[in-house]
Amino acid sequence: MTKALMWFRYDLRLHDNLALLAASDFDEVIPVFIYEKTNSAATASDWWLHYSLEALAESIKSCGGSLIIRQGNPQLIIEELMNTFQIDALFFNRSLLPKDVLLEQELVEKYSTKTTYVKCFDDRLLFYHHKIVTKNQTPYKVFSSYWKIAKLQYITFPQNKNSTFSKDTFDSLALDDLKLIDNHHWMKKFGAYWTPGEQQAIQKFEDFIEQDLASYNKLRDFPGKQGTSDISPYLAWGNISIRSMWYRVKRFIDEQPEHADAADSYLRQLAWRDFAYEQLAQFPDLDRIPVRKAFQHYPWAFNEDLFTAWKTGQTGYPLVDAGMRELWETGIIHNRVRMVVASFLVKHLRIPWQYGYDWFKETLVDFDTANNAMGWQWVTGSGIDAAPYFRVFNPTGQAQKFDSGAFYIKRWIPELKDVPLDVIHSPEKYVAAHQISYPQPIVDHATARKLALEGFEHIKKH
Ligand SMILES: Cc1cc2nc3c(=O)[nH]c(=O)nc-3n(C[C@H](O)[C@H](O)[C@H](O)COP(=O)(O)OP(=O)(O)OC[C@H]3O[C@@H](n4cnc5c(N)ncnc54)[C@H](O)[C@@H]3O)c2cc1C
Known part of the structure; x- marks a missing residue:
């Protein structure tokens, strides 16, 4: 009887999971999830994790096994499990987080022995990590060049195999012991909008393909319309296989070639995620330190009150507040609006982007280290292939262009629901005249833009 330990990480699903496929060649698979944080407050991403684990545990149970849940140092826990249950092999998918590189190497070294076998896989992305490089073997700095090469790569076809999970009972924490959800906290509301887990991910993606993919390139920038897939939180915890998404979109192109442009633009967005992880590998401090070092000299002007107004949607700029x-x-926030709110924090309020990164880390159900860090550095202008520093999104102009009917604004700012369309994007005079309880703009756009640009002139000297 051979036994394999399957260490689930950011791959909380049974379908097309490279490590699980390999583990399934063994007579018995023992599945474990290890939660590493020990005493920090639960985040929105933890909420997602809780329900993803619940769904995964249920799926494993329906196959006759039980998911072991542990908390603490993965190295120690894996060692204990390997020894106690005389496990022959260890399988896991790489997290691609800089903090885990050493741990993963050590595990591979430790269990590559005469009596044990270990293998880790690149399962999280579409393209093999570090394989898409320039002629000089350096990473691409421009996304469009990266994509030109990336889209020609072969992507492993999705595979599925039944696993025989061990029927033994193991010492495990209860899911609630991890304290991933706080029912008295704001996250209780998320259940009204989301159902995490593998089956829901597959169904949601299928619905998107059937209903919205054909118009993706036309509608994806309009937050008041259902134009995007809303799949990011499922991807963040690996509820869905990225390869299966790729091939499903390819099949759509074969079946409906007239919508190939829309589908291609979707595949291109998926590749941004890969590009973000390439950046994270190249700059392990991507979430803290600007890639363009001159930005360390930017004259930031942190102000607690302005930061609070931004976090609570009280800036007086309707699209930002919505x-x-x-x-x-x-x-979650729609991508177009993410760019606008991020630009507002960094350029209008001159608050360092790391504050925005941390707030998103706490509040986004789709929080992803690489995407979030790349997004903030892109908006700031400090990253690779970033928006030019002199592009200061005008939040009013963005609202007029992308939410001209104010559907999105009225949905999230009920105080403005009766404000006429011709003034809703700059409602300051109207709300004052009608005593509507909505704040006046906390900064003047023209002045803020001027100060932001002066700040950028300052860093040019460095
Ligand atoms: C400041 C900022 C912070 C961000 N933080 C995150 C984050 O923490 N987690 C996260 O998943 N995305 C983040 N993004 C990227 C993007 O906003 C989301 O991926 C997107 O809004 C998710 O919605 P969707 O699934 O409907 O996207 P769709 O438009 O349907 O795209 C499908 C998938 O492609 C990928 N994708 C699309 N756009 C981007 C992009 N610009 N960068 C990287 N991947 C992309 C995502 O995996 C997404 O789920 C951030 C963007 C900005 C500007």
Whole structure:
């Protein structure tokens, strides 16, 4: 009887999971999830994790096994399990987080012995990590060049195999012991918007393909319309296989070639995620330190009151406030609005982007280290292939262009629901005249833009 330990990480699913496929060649698979944080407050991403684990445990149970849940240092826990249950092999998928590189190497070294076998896989992304490089073997710095090469790569076809999970009972924590959800906290609302887990991910993606993919390139920038897939939180915890998504979109192109442009633009967005992980590998401090070092000299002007107004959706700029309230209510913000709120924090308020990164880390159900860090550095202008520093999104202009009917604004800012369309994007005079309880703009756009640009002139000297 051979036994394999399957260490689940950011791959909480049974379908097309490379490590699990390999483990399934053994007579018995023992599944474990290890939660590493020990005493920090639960985040929106933890909420997602809780329900993803619940769904995974249920799926494993329906196959006759039971998911072991542990908390603490993975190395020690894996060692204990390997020894106690005389396990022959260890399988896991790489997390691709810089903090885990050493741990993963050590595990591979430790269990590559005469009596034990270990293998870790690149399962999280579409393209093999570090394989898409320039002629000089350096990473691409421009996404469009990266994508030109990336889209020609072969992507492993999705595979599925039944696993025989061990029927033994193991010492395990109860899911609630991890304290991933706080029912008295704001996250209780998320259940009204989301159902995490593998089956829901597959169904949601299928619905998107059937209903929205054909118009993705036309609608993806309009937050008041259902134009995007809303799949990011499922991807963050690996509820769905990225390869299966790729091939499903390819099949759509074969079946409906007239919508190939829309489908291609979707595949291109998926590749941004890979590009983000390449950046994280190249700059392990991507979430803290600007890639363009001159940005360390930017004259930031942190102000607690302005930061609070931003977090709570009280800036007096309707599109910014709608986005921040959507985030607080649902754990997500539409991508177009993410760019606008991020630009507002960094450029209008001159608050360091790391504050925004941390707030998103706490409140996004789709929090992803690489995407979040790349997103903030892109908006700031400090990253690779970033928005030019002199592009200061005008939140009013963005609202007029992308939410011209104010559907999104009215949805998230009920105070403005009766404000006429011709003034809703700059409602300051109207709300004052009608005594509507909505704040006046906390900064003047023209002045803020001027100060932001002066700050950028300052760093040019470095
Ligand atoms: C400041 C900022 C912070 C961000 N933080 C995160 C984050 O923590 N987690 C996260 O998943 N995304 C983040 N993004 C990227 C993007 O906003 C989300 O991926 C997208 O809004 C998710 O919605 P969707 O699944 O409907 O996207 P769709 O448009 O349907 O795209 C499908 C998938 O492609 C990928 N994708 C799309 N756009 C991007 C992008 N710009 N960068 C990287 N991947 C992309 C995502 O995996 C997404 O789920 C951030 C963007 C910005 C500007």
